[in-house]
Amino acid sequence: MHIQMQGIYKSFGTNHVLSGVDFELREGEVHALMGENGAGKSTLMNILIGLHQRDEGVIRIDGKETYFPNPKEAERAGIAFIHQELNIWPDMTVLENLFIGKEMTTKWGLLSTKQMKTLAKAQFDKLSVDIPFQREAGECSVGQQQMIEIAKALMTDAKVIVMDEPTAALTEREIRKLFDVIAALKKEGVSIVYISHRMEEIFEICDRITVMRDGKTVDTKDIPHTNFDEVVKKMVGRELTERYPQRNPSPGDVVLEVKNATRKGLFENVSFQVRSGEIVGFSGLMGSGRTEIMRALFGLDHLDSGEIWIKGKKAHIRKPDDAVKRGIGFITEDRKDEGLLLDFSIRENMVLPSLSGFTSKGFINGKREKDFVDLLVKRLQIKTQSAETAAGDLSGGNQQKVVIAKWVGIGPKVLILDEPTRGVDVGAKREIYQLMNELTERGVAIIMVSSELPEVLGMSDRILVVHEGEISGELSSEEATQEKIMTLATGGQ
Missing domain, CATH: 3.40.50.300 (P-loop containing nucleotide triphosphate hydrolases)
Structure with a gap:
């Protein structure tokens, strides 16, 4: 799936969030979308899936102008979104969360729990996740909830997956597994928009990077043609001399x-x-x-x-x-x-x-x-x-x-x-x-x-x-x- 977003504008009241943003996603690429908090990254992707409607601009999917009225229609068209703020129903089980709105039934119209468990287990195995399906999602840690959201998106057979801070709550082992899954999806022609503030991840798994600042597109580059310092300068409009400020601790009692x-x-x-x-x-x-x-x-x-x-x-x-x-x-x-x-x-x-x-x-x-x-x-x-x-x-x-x-x-x-x-x-x-x-x-x-x-x-x-x-x-x-x-x-x- 090839996506082009050109001249996208969006305001909420007097707050101008996007001011003419351009973004392109090619088939089978992992494209990093970076910028400071409030730069408009999530808003841009929410416009793509129809959660928000643009004020101005054009969206083309495979060359055809396309505007989704809501996220459900975007998902039907093959675009899944793993949001930074988790959409977990805490009082429902893990299995119910995985299939909410997409429950599988037998020919008699009854819930096919066996079929759902088989499909869910296949995705959990891919991600090396071991969470009981009958556990209430609210009893899971934030990291486990994140893995449930990732598994849920992977089960849609999407052609495009937007990942907004997918590793924020994961540890090193879960991150490595997710990267393996991303590499496999890329080989299958799936495109991924990867929103993250973790610079090491961007340079490890992404093909291209688009940097946004103050609701505008600053630059798009192939990953081999840029570096950490250049990306940071474009994001914040200044150079950061050190990543971690020097500490001179003198512990007391x-x-x-x-x-x-x-x-x-x-x-x-x-x-x-x-x-x-x-x-x-x-x-x-x-x-x-x-x-x-x-x-x-x-x-x-x-x-x-x-x-x-x-x-x-x-x-x-x-x-x-x-x-x-x-x-x-x-x-x-x-x-x-x-x-x-x-x-x-x-x-x-x-x-x-x-x-x-x-x-x-x-x-x-x-x-x-x-x-x-x-x-x-x-x-x-x-x-x-x-x-x-x-x-x-x-x-x-x-x-x-x-x-x-x-x-x-x-x-x-x-x-x-x-x-x-x-x-x-x-x-x-x-x-x-x-x-x-x-x-x-x-x-x-x-x-x-x-x-x-x-x-x-x-x-x-x-x-x-x-x-x-x-x-x-x-x-x-x-x-x-x-x-x-x-x-x-x-x-x-």
């Missing part, structure tokens, strides 16, 4: 100590310390228990046994409010369902955990609140026309920045960051890294859970590796390598 924390079936006898002013990275494969440990520390889930100590005092954390009162902030990996109230404004989301700090005698000090919000919007370079914009109207990366701002605002002693740069562009990543450095310089203890090994290596002072619910090893920043982390993550010594 122990702020957080965890002793023999256990939640049966998920993690066991987990013990570690985090000092003021240091970043401790947590690495491990999907399902290893990293996120589950953090959820229990924050009181989202209960501990069966074990102790949490904060600044030398035993802390009884049974719910998130207990954690917040003791100075713990938690940026969850699932920003849409757990990190934000999407119908609330940016301002309302940012001040929610620290509202008492703006309140006196039952009244909110509007000026202090506004100054606080304006400062964080500017500091994190959140792209918005107003702090009163609903969080759900922001791009994924800008939503992530709002979540970070929300917890920075409580003045935390300990800040837990679970996949802090998931779906965030290279320029914004550096902003987040610099903010992490500033926080540690002020004595904040940071725990960073990340599936990106370069990020773990680039930002951590110490690295703890989790394997099957236990800490399998600790590495200093000096001795850590990707190979050593993966060895520990897979149960090696």
